[in-house]
């Protein structure tokens with residue numbers, strides 16, 4: 575049984591022909607009424623996945639300290655755009671702002687902008703962050719210009735990707751078409767070559783590759799902003815440090831793996847972020863500097879998460895101490911989120927190097 579959105583995509587393909595995986599993802603995640611990120615409440619125990627800020631307050635607190643330190647490194651501008659891409663429930667930002675209340679002048683300088691397409695989540699962000707009078711945006715481009723502090727946790731993994739397969743005649747794009755029944759969505763290779771071939775890695779016949787144009791465009795826009803107006807961005811996501819062959823598109827529904835083409839709009843689709851591609855996009859046409867990526871575990875340890883956990887435990891009940899310890903393990907454990915999740919900073923060429931990226 576497919577979804578209502580699956581039937582609509584099938585009708586579109588029947589009328590106009592196969593669509594790219596990026597088009598499929600854009601519909602499945604962003605369709606105005608039926609897209610996954612437009613209608614569902616994806617986060618938490620009742621949703622499809624949970625994220626670092628939902629695991630422990632320490633995550634948002636330490637990222638808040640990092641942002642406040644960057645504001646000081648920028649010379650404490652009187653106004654700064656504090657932007658979060660894909661803020662979810664607003665938990666990360668609420669923890670970050672609570673943790674930085676004591677930084678003289680920081681909150682007075684902040685102009686909060688949230689980039690999110692999900693109405694349900696926007697309502698939660700509004701409730702959590704009302705004291706900071708946020709503005710909402712569908713896209714980063716509409717955030718007004720000015721000095722920038724930006725954070726994005728698990729945002730880039732939700733952006734559409736194209737996929738390619740290397741044939742004896744060169745790279746071909748993998749598309750979404752229809753099975754013989756005229757209803758079931760199936761993968762199919764485009765018959766000819768692809769204009770994206772120059773952007774794909776050297777690889778043998780049979781290899782696969784993936785590129786995320788949307789992610790590259792956002793990274794380029796961030797790089798241009800921080801170069802022109804000053805500022806810093808912190809990107810946290812699961813992914814790989816180097817570009818190369820291979821694909822990573824995955825589907826999750828109700829905390830379990832699912833088929834990518836099954837029940838679009840009701841299924842989370844995500845990919846492993848190609849951090850090298852983001853770094854190149856951000857720094858190629860601008861003077862932005864790139865730090866990392868490094869593992870989330872190393873980054874949080876350098877920012878003092880072990881000490882923060884001890885402080886929290888000292889005034890906690892035994893049950894709370896257990897929760898704090900379990901959250902710490904999940905965030906920094908090498909077999910949990912500590913290595914798979916990568917942290918990269920983009921910044922201007924006017925301020926000193928950021929905390930957390932010094933060589934160990």
Ligand SMILES: C[S@@+](CC[C@H](N)C(=O)[O-])C[C@H]1O[C@@H](n2cnc3c(N)ncnc32)[C@H](O)[C@@H]1O
Nearest residue numbers: 611625660661662689690691692695727728732
């Ligand atoms: C995986 S959730 C992460 C939420 C939050 N950062 C956290 O760590 O809990 C992805 C977030 O990005 C938003 N989002 C997904 N695709 C988006 C897009 N194309 N434009 C803007 N927001 C998007 C979702 O609504 C959601 O808030």
